[in-house]
Amino acid sequence: MDPQPLEKTNPSLGDKISVSGVNVWYAAQQVLFDLSIAIRPCAVTAIIGPSGCGKTTLLRLMNRMNDRVPGARMTGLIRMDGRDIYGPEVQVSELRKRVGMVFQKPNPFPGSIFDNITFGLKIRGMVLRSFLDDRVERTLRQVHLWDEVKDKLKTSALNLSGGQQQRLCLARALAVEPSVLLMDEPASSLDPINTARIEELIVQLKAQHTIVMVTHNMQQAGRTSDVTAFLHKGRLIELADTATFFTNPKSPSTQDYITGRFR
Amino acid sequence: MRPFSLFAFFERMEHGLAQLVRGGLGLAVRLMTMTIILLALVWLGYLFWIGKARLNTEFLFGFNSVVAGKAGVYPALMGSLWLLLMVFLLSFLPGLAIAVHLERGHTGRRAKHFISLNLSNLAGVPSVVYGLAGLELFARQLDLGICLLSASLTLSLMALPTVIITCREAIRRVPAELEDGAVALGATPLQALWFQILPAAFPGILSGVMLSISRIVGEAAPLLVLGAVAFVPYAPSSVWDYFTLLPVQIFFWSNQSQPDFAPNAAAAVVILLGITLIFHLLALWIRNRWKKRILL
Numbered sequence: 096m097d098p099q100p101l102e103k104t105n106p107s108l109g110d111k112i113s114v115s116g117v118n119v120w121y122a123a124q125q126v127l128f129d130l131s132i133a134i135r136p137c138a139v140t141a142i143i144g145p146s147g148c149g150k151t152t153l154l155r156l157m158n159r160m161n162d163r164v165p166g167a168r169m170t171g172l173i174r175m176d177g178r179d180i181y182g183p184e185v186q187v188s189e190l191r192k193r194v195g196m197v198f199q200k201p202n203p204f205p206g207s208i209f210d211n212i213t214f215g216l217k218i219r220g221m222v223l224r225s226f227l228d229d230r231v232e233r234t235l236r237q238v239h240l241w242d243e244v245k246d247k248l249k250t251s252a253l254n255l256s257g258g259q260q261q262r263l264c265l266a267r268a269l270a271v272e273p274s275v276l277l278m279d280e281p282a283s284s285l286d287p288i289n290t291a292r293i294e295e296l297i298v299q300l301k302a303q304h305t306i307v308m309v310t311h312n313m314q315q316a317g318r319t320s321d322v323t324a325f326l327h328k329g330r331l332i333e334l335a336d337t338a339t340f341f342t343n344p345k346s347p348s349t350q351d352y353i354t355g356r357f358r
Numbered sequence: 359m360r361p362f363s364l365f366a367f368f369e370r371m372e373h374g375l376a377q378l379v380r381g382g383l384g385l386a387v388r389l390m391t392m393t394i395i396l397l398a399l400v401w402l403g404y405l406f407w408i409g410k411a412r413l414n415t416e417f418l419f420g421f422n423s424v425v426a427g428k429a430g431v432y433p434a435l436m437g438s439l440w441l442l443l444m445v446f447l448l449s450f451l452p453g454l455a456i457a458v459h460l461e462r463g464h465t466g467r468r469a470k471h472f473i474s475l476n477l478s479n480l481a482g483v484p485s486v487v488y489g490l491a492g493l494e495l496f497a498r499q500l501d502l503g504i505c506l507l508s509a510s511l512t513l514s515l516m517a518l519p520t521v522i523i524t525c526r527e528a529i530r531r532v533p534a535e536l537e538d539g540a541v542a543l544g545a546t547p548l549q550a551l552w553f554q555i556l557p558a559a560f561p562g563i564l565s566g567v568m569l570s571i572s573r574i575v576g577e578a579a580p581l582l583v584l585g586a587v588a589f590v591p592y593a594p595s596s597v598w599d600y601f602t603l604l605p606v607q608i609f610f611w612s613n614q615s616q617p618d619f620a621p622n623a624a625a626a627v628v629i630l631l632g633i634t635l636i637f638h639l640l641a642l643w644i645r646n647r648w649k650k651r652i653l654l
């Protein structure tokens with residue numbers, strides 16, 4: 096019943112996801128240029144870079160969400176567990192079952208809090224009530240939302256605050272236990288306490304999940320990630336272990352960016 | 359002098375308008391609205407008053423007669439109810455399916471534009487023309503004859519453009535992020551459509567469909583062309599039966615030279631309005647239940 100085989104999450108087996116030589120266009124505008132990046136399994140990779148540099152686009156390539164953007168075009172190769180995810184035999188919905196995503200803008204379903212979390216489980220055929228109840232409680236506790244909503248699980252998710260919705264969407268993605276978790280600024284509308292809790296959670300999650308996280312918060316990248324990538328104008332400028340990245344950046348523009356001297 | 363600015367102009371105008379409203383314009387508008395509502399109520403009361411002698415079960419369940427006082431509305435009532443159901447069945451699902459296809463399917467931009475244009479044109483075609491088309495297509499070419507089925511098909515065809523347009527509108531109003539969220543969890547496009555998009559669009563779909571169908575069931579013109587007559591001695595028991603309908607019956611009764619038929623026409627109008635009212639209340643009820651269920 097468990098949807099995610101964990102067999103390939105051992106670091107010794109190499110990269111979880113490898114992006115090589117990728118170019119992306121929206122209509123005539125090219126937004127990613129010959130981009131290659133390897134995502135280490137069971138680790139947190141942070142992607143940083145100025146607004147509009149292509150972070151979301153890169154993230155959305157990894158679960159093929161960009162297939163859905165009319166006019167978007169891509170060349171290059173993206174492999175997950177060694178297999179081309181854009182290959183002809185790949186079923187997109189199966190891929191997305193293994194690669195979860197938390198969007199930049201919270202997008203809860205217009206149903207109850209409970210239904211939001213169980214939808215992903217239901218489409219995987221998990222419908223046993225006691226199982227669903229357990230999973231809802233577990234994931235809401237993980238994202239530290241349980242205490243705030245435990246008495247109103249059957250009320251509309253649209254009535255939650257922005258920060259609560261963001262945590263709900265994270266819980267929704269966690270509930271199905273994807274082996275890869277793509278997070279687009281998962282703490283952008285959270286208060287400092289909840290941000291700290293979510294960062295803690297992210298660090299815990301990498302035991303079982305491969306995490307790719309977009310963030311604008313340099314400290315956050317430093318605290319939570321193992322590897323950091325700096326994107327600028329659609330190109331990968333620097334990719335390094337987080338410790339090295341922040342203490343000893345090679346590229347001058349990385350240096351400018353992380354010290355806030357970036358123009 | 360400062361240059362003319364639309365922003366400043368609007369601000370001044372709003373200020374002036376607020377003063378006008380305070381100074382009696384608001385009262386005038388309210389009075390006008392009240393008058394219109396009152397007139398409608400007076401008219402309804404007048405119909406009740408004229409038809410009150412005939413608003414009884416005898417009339418409701420009686421069959422037609424050349425004697426005004428003995429004539430009943432039953433065949434027409436049943437004909438209209440049948441038609442309502444048939445038009446709903448025949449236009450709702452196909453209309454929704456076409457709308458979904460146009461909104462979510464792989465229709466090219468040009469084809470979509472062409473279809474949209476034609477749909478709004480078709481929605482504006484006078485009902486008599488639909489009657490003629492139905493007569494030729496269903497009654498003659500397909501040899502269905504003058505029966506409830508050809509009438510239902512004709513009216514469904516007439517309802518279809520509006521149903522498609524309103525369903526498309528309702529589906530389009532569902533934010534794309536909703537579908538993104540569903541497919542990102544691994545839902546197939548059909549699962550996302552069925553479990554997230556359609557439920558969210560349902561209230562809009564329902565009101566649109568109800569509105570277009572209830573309007574169409576009040577139509578007499580296309581059915582007169584199609585050969586419906588008022589004097590049918592039995593209520594339809596299948597779609598192949600000959601039929602009459604409330605609007606047609608009303609038309610014939612109000613056209614009679616003897617004044618005794620006027621109460622019949624009035625009473626039938628009240629019944630027709632009653633059906634429409636019940637239909638709308640039902641739609642409202644379903645919609646509210648649904649909104650509560652999926653917590654929009």
Ligand SMILES: Nc1ncnc2c1ncn2[C@@H]1O[C@H](COP(=O)(O)OP(=O)(O)OP(=O)(O)O)[C@@H](O)[C@H]1O
Pocket residue numbers: 121122126144145146147148149150151152153164199
């Ligand atoms: N659907 C789209 N259609 C056309 N252009 C797009 C689309 N999505 C993104 N772009 C363009 O692609 C570029 C990269 O966008 P992307 O969303 O990946 O940036 P980002 O790094 O995530 O920015 P931010 O930090 O502001 O979220 C931008 O110039 C943007 O205008």
Ligand SMILES: [Mg+2]
Pocket residue numbers: 150151152199279
């Ligand atoms: Mg972004």
